[in-house]
Every structure is written in C-alpha cells, then in structure tokens.
Amino acid sequence: MKNKNYKIPKFVIDWTDKYFHQSAFDIPLRFPGKRAIGFLIKFRKEEKIKLYRGVNKYNEKNYTGVKSWTYDKEIAGNYMAEGGKIVEKVLSPSEVLLDTTLLSNEHKKLLGYDYKIDDMEVLIISNNN
Numbered sequence: 001m002k003n004k005n006y007k008i009p010k011f012v013i014d015w016t017d018k019y020f021h022q023s024a025f026d027i028p029l030r031f032p033g034k035r036a037i038g039f040l041i042k043f044r045k046e047e048k049i050k051l052y053r054g055v056n057k058y059n060e061k062n063y064t065g066v067k068s069w070t071y072d073k074e075i076a077g078n079y080m081a082e083g084g085k086i087v088e089k090v091l092s093p094s095e096v097l098l099d100t101t102l103l104s105n106e107h108k109k110l111l112g113y114d115y116k117i118d119d120m121e122v123l124i125i126s127n128n129n
Contacts (some may be wrong), residue, residue, distance in 0.1 A: 008110050010115070012036045012088030016098070016100040019066065019123070040123075043103060044096040053087045053120055054079030066097055071120040093129040 015032045051069035054076040070076050076086045100121045
C-alpha cells in the first residue's frame, strides 16, 4: 500500500490534520465521516497487529471515538505520565482506521502527520479501550 500514488481528498486531509494537531491537546474532535473512513482504511494491514498505548489521566477519556496506538512499546511509554501505564493489545484489521507506517512521507505530510519523530502511529476505532 505504501507505494501507491493515492490522491488524498480534501475532506480526508481536513479531518486527519485536525486529529494529528489537536488530539495531542485533548481537544474534542468529531468522528470522521463515512467517506473519510472509507478512504483511510485503505491504509491498514490485512493481518492482526500488536500495538501499545501509553495511558494517563489526560488521555484516558476519548472524545473522538479514535485513539492513537503505536507498534513501539518505548514510544508508548513516552505518552505515559506519572501513575500511567502501557496497554498492549492485538487488534484485528477491522479495528484499524489508519496505519501511518503504510503511508509515504508525502502522504504523511498531506495528512498533517508531519512529526520530526515518527511515532509509528496507528489510529484505531475506539470502543473505549
């Protein structure tokens, strides 16, 4: 999937850019629309994946129905504050909204995932986990 030249629609870019820039500040966001979901799920693996999430008192509650996870346990630890914990979970493809490891660098920038350090982020459709 990584090497495909997908043209990313503006409605997808609008949602992901807000998610990547506002969710870190715990700003409530709307759940992505059906069209955005339909596009983003092109960027997910077909097999189950093992992911980690650093949970703390600030990110425990979720307002968007989407949560960020990572393939790297150490990265998850960076998001764990004092008294927090690292959660480990194996997720099926149907729970994944977007796997940023499958995006080209150009697509990452277009979607607003323009971090200097790649967190190997995977957005999952949350069921309060």
